[in-house]
Amino acid sequence: MKPFYFAFMLLLSALPSLAWSDNLYNENNYRSLASDKRAQLPGDVLTVLIYESSSASSNADTNLKRKSEIGAQVGLNQKNNQARISVNNDFDGGGTVQRSGKLLAQMSVTVMGIEDNGDLLVKGQQLLEINSDQQKITVEGRVRPLDIADNNTVLSTRLADAKISYAGDGELANHQRPGFWSKLFTWVGF
Secondary structure (H helix, E strand, O other): OHHHHHHHHHHHHHHHOOOOOOOOOOOOOOOOOOOOOOOOOOOOEEEEEEEEEEEEEEEEEEEEEEEEEEEEEEOOEEEEEEEEEEEEEEEEEEEEEEEEEEEEEEEEEEEEOOOOOEEEEEEEEEEEEEEEEEEEEEEEEEEOOHHHHHOOOOHHHOOOOEEEEEEEEEEHHHHHOOOOHHHHHHHHHO
């Protein structure tokens, strides 16, 4: 019994040298139990509050006048023959362009990656279909973790390198586009 016991003890003493340990702490995946539930890792979801309002105005006036005169006078036999050419060219033009837009929405985006400085790269899209009309909102950008509120939301105005797209397709969008004949006459110059 003693030789078996001795061999068993020898095997148990050699076992720790064969086993290895791995650190359970992974810096990339660590979350404190007491921390907020804010997005901070790839795959996390963040809500973007889109409050975008823009307006632009442009005005141009042009006034151009040109006048050219050519005159000649010929006298023969005491008769006075005159020839005169006169050209006038007047142009007066102007234009005004005004544009404004407003977009209010809330949507969730996914953290796609983390920059070297800790900024989160986020991207997401939302598709709404109402009575055969589709409206698609796409959001992409960079978020500083400090800009994420306690309720895991961030304002769209706090997105760096933001790309926000809102596009519609369907019956309503089709009726807002010019028809074939309108496009043709515009292209020809009518």
